Amino acid sequence: MASTPASTPASTPASTVEVRAVTVAFGGLRALRGVDLDIARGERLAIIGPNGAGKTTLFNVIAGDIAPTTGAVLIRGQDCTHLPSRHRPRLGLARTYQKARAFAGLTVRENIYLALAGHRGRHRALWRSSADRRMRDEAAEAAARVWLSGQLDAVAGELAHGQRRQLELAMAIATRPDVLLLDEPASGLSRGERERLVELLESLDEQLTLLLIEHDMDVAFRIAGRVVVLADGEQVMAGSPEQVRADPHVHRIYLGTEAPA
Ligand SMILES: Nc1ncnc2c1ncn2[C@@H]1O[C@H](COP(=O)(O)OP(=O)(O)OP(=O)(O)O)[C@@H](O)[C@H]1O
Numbered sequence: 001m002a003s004t005p006a007s008t009p010a011s012t013p014a015s016t017v018e019v020r021a022v023t024v025a026f027g028g029l030r031a032l033r034g035v036d037l038d039i040a041r042g043e044r045l046a047i048i049g050p051n052g053a054g055k056t057t058l059f060n061v062i063a064g065d066i067a068p069t070t071g072a073v074l075i076r077g078q079d080c081t082h083l084p085s086r087h088r089p090r091l092g093l094a095r096t097y098q099k100a101r102a103f104a105g106l107t108v109r110e111n112i113y114l115a116l117a118g119h120r121g122r123h124r125a126l127w128r129s130s131a132d133r134r135m136r137d138e139a140a141e142a143a144a145r146v147w148l149s150g151q152l153d154a155v156a157g158e159l160a161h162g163q164r165r166q167l168e169l170a171m172a173i174a175t176r177p178d179v180l181l182l183d184e185p186a187s188g189l190s191r192g193e194r195e196r197l198v199e200l201l202e203s204l205d206e207q208l209t210l211l212l213i214e215h216d217m218d219v220a221f222r223i224a225g226r227v228v229v230l231a232d233g234e235q236v237m238a239g240s241p242e243q244v245r246a247d248p249h250v251h252r253i254y255l256g257t258e259a260p261a
Helices: 055-063 083-091 110-117 130-145 161-173 189-202 217-223 241-246 248-255
Strands: 015-026 030-038 046-047 070-075 092-094 179-183 209-213 226-233 234-237
Touching: 015 055, 015 209, 030 055, 030 234, 046 055, 046 217, 055 070, 055 092, 055 179, 055 209, 083 092, 083 110, 092 161, 110 130, 110 161, 110 217, 130 161, 161 179, 161 189, 189 217, 209 217, 217 241, 226 241, 226 248, 234 241, 234 248, 241 248
Parallel strands: 046 209, 046 226, 092 179, 179 209
Antiparallel strands: 015 030, 015 070, 226 234
């Protein structure tokens, strides 16, 4: 019988991210009530739902920013329910937040560089070695991906809102994640910036697993292959953008209107 090398997992997980019966209680408030989700490698999944539905809480659980009250999260087959968020980038996970987190006093290049250095555990060796020079080049490449080449030496705090969001995205994609969580990437962007965001998201590696919380239905439906609708901490529907767009229940609870005839 052929032996399996020790480094090869016994089985390849069917899903890159598995959310198992996750509940989150904040005191008496149940922000998530038994959410189950399987997200396949390379899938583009949009999570939509009204304010307070539990979307960001679900992201926080997947990214390790909070632990679920009950239930489990597996990333690439590994149970990481209680793994702190700082260890999850090494599982290939990157996320952005609703509020920009770049250092306002540092330049675009420095911010992306620090994201890379943090990811590789190289905080203490800034700007010195050839590896650091490589990271500076990689930072410039990531900036170019989000059309910020002309702003490499601009201080983040002086960027326009849209450019700051582009920077956040560059900081996330620079680490070449397998799983990318974007929390409302289109928020506050102009129409032209939204078009560029869609173009950028469409250009990401096909193998990348992308989870998106988005209030802009146009962006969400264009990017996603599957849409999950959360309401009041529960998944109320999942389907293709076309199915979700046409679902009368979704229209009532989320859009507050009847589905188009
Ligand atoms: N740290 C917290 N402490 C207490 N309650 C919280 C906390 N975080 C979220 N909540 C509550 O949990 C519920 C779900 O919040 P969450 O931010 O996940 O919703 P959301 O769907 O992302 O909403 P939005 O679209 O407005 O961002 C809300 O009622 C919110 O007030």
